Amino acid sequence: MNIKEIARQAGVSVATVSRVLNHPETVAPKTRARILALMEQMDYKPNWFARGLNFNKTDTIALLIPNIMNPAYVEIAEGVESVANQKGYTVLLCITEGEDIKERKYIQTLIDRHIDGVILVSSLLNSDELDHLKQQGVAVVLIGENSSNSSEPMVRIDCCAAAYEAVQHLLNCGHKDIALVYGKAPEMENKRKIEGYCNALKEAGIPLRESYLIPEENTIEGGYVATRKLLALKNRPRAIFTTSDLLAFGVIDALRDAELCIPEDVAVMGFDNIRMSSLMVPKLSTVAKPLHKMGLSGARLLLDVIESRRNGDMAMKDIVLQSKLKIRKSCGHKERIKEIF
């Protein structure tokens, strides 16, 4: 069923049919109604590819995230989905596995398909690649701190400051031997968190110990493995800060397997505040990242860019959302007052 057939049956030209599709107001109400009815009846849908050939809009955006097994990314995705759907956009979810090769491959596919825009979470692309994307007519928004120093619209939190605050809390609890278990993927956010950790220690006059810095895969298993390494040390740490809740879960699991008490023997602090973190025993202290909100903002920002592109002007924004330290049981706090949850 194509436009020609509709035109024939309606006794008009294809142009008229095309018009009721794209500029309904320019066609006589009577004919319009007739054609509309016919379309309905014939269950006619304009051919996607033919449209694409003429227009340059697909009403589709893509969301690239490193990993779908990490609820933190999924929460962002939820936010993006909800505003995109509401605005009539279809969203393509692409899993990069945190590999730049895969990310680039997806980008190419997306360019080929004339996607309207793309939201990159923890992207590994550099400024040149981002520019290339834009030159191809694809709007870009970054979520999470990015390695490129490009000036794309972006929504993020200050990971360095957040990590600093978290470690400082650990210090305030009286801990000195604080290890860091961090995601080994080359995401910028990891680096910023490490930075925050180092800053806090330095300020407290505590020397950095190489053996306390454990890079691992950003998974539960990674946290488990990292902890085994830490426990094998002569000077076991008395507190462990991780760059994600997932890692923290693994840490807790390993600690329990070693029959250590949390937080008495070892305190644990996570990062993200995913839903499960408050179901852990003990409840996990963590840095609350406004994940859902980051998704919402990112999507809105992207749609703004896509729109403004048409009007010729581009808005450049850098939205920095607030994180918040969530003090729960796992870190051994002195001031119970702070316990919100």
Next chain:
Amino acid sequence: MNIKEIARQAGVSVATVSRVLNHPETVAPKTRARILALMEQMDYKPNWFARGLNFNKTDTIALLIPNIMNPAYVEIAEGVESVANQKGYTVLLCITEGEDIKERKYIQTLIDRHIDGVILVSSLLNSDELDHLKQQGVAVVLIGENSSNSSEPMVRIDCCAAAYEAVQHLLNCGHKDIALVYGKAPEMENKRKIEGYCNALKEAGIPLRESYLIPEENTIEGGYVATRKLLALKNRPRAIFTTSDLLAFGVIDALRDAELCIPEDVAVMGFDNIRMSSLMVPKLSTVAKPLHKMGLSGARLLLDVIESRRNGDMAMKDIVLQSKLKIRKSCGHKERIKEIF
């Protein structure tokens, strides 16, 4: 950069350029090499829409899942992604929220875009709608038991038998007052699990109690709320079986909040065996569903169908995978021997 431009620069006709793209063997090695080089150099990519207009293949499949916050679905998605990517297919991930309206809307979008095939997880579509899909040239595979009695290729487990076995284990542990907290979405799998629960009780000669059957949203929060209701009962249950681990997490949380011991006061049994279930305290007994494998099989099946379509013959398969009872701490077992984990 289009085919015409390449043709011009190579000093050949567009037909020849098109040939090196689609039937390389039919063009002289020398010219072919020259054109190929030129394409490379010009970074030429054939226009997706123009191709789509001529071909009827997009090398794209879609995966429809109810919810992305439930790791059970995500694990399936991982399986699908891995085989699809490996075979050179792009996969569109669509979140239906367990709403038939959204599911239909996605289906329409997918048909419009001439997707090659679609994998439906816990679909709410009926046979007619599935037929419609196929008539539009979209291959279909179902994952999870489906409400339609259509004969689509399908991969699933026997939820009824699995639930039966789980409840029977609870009975064997000496429990009589066993409540059921189930997902209220109209998925067929939920119904089958309820069936299994009822069968087990009936066989044990235990009458069904209306008040022990709690439908709730399939989330942690749902499990929590359901448990509050159960605890408000005069005859509190001594065991709770849930249709998902997520629900079970909520149950456990509520039980702990009520300062009840698991499994001494109340035993808990989940369904799915998602990664987090073994991190709960106490570790969650559950029905291990081969989620990842279901994804793999589903994707392979779909690609088979897509291929065989071209050869004109269609293979119809119904793959039933094995589930396995995972006895851990939360259900209060007698025979510790069975504890695998």
Next chain:
DNA sequence: ATGAAAGCGCTAACAG
């Protein structure tokens, strides 16, 4: 082995 030309389904001048 290669080219000319028709056509995929739709849109948008341009002309009435």
Next chain:
DNA sequence: CTGTTAGCGCTTTCAT
């Protein structure tokens, strides 16, 4: 208000 027609970029007979 509506019809005619020339593309959009690519594939594919049909010739040569």
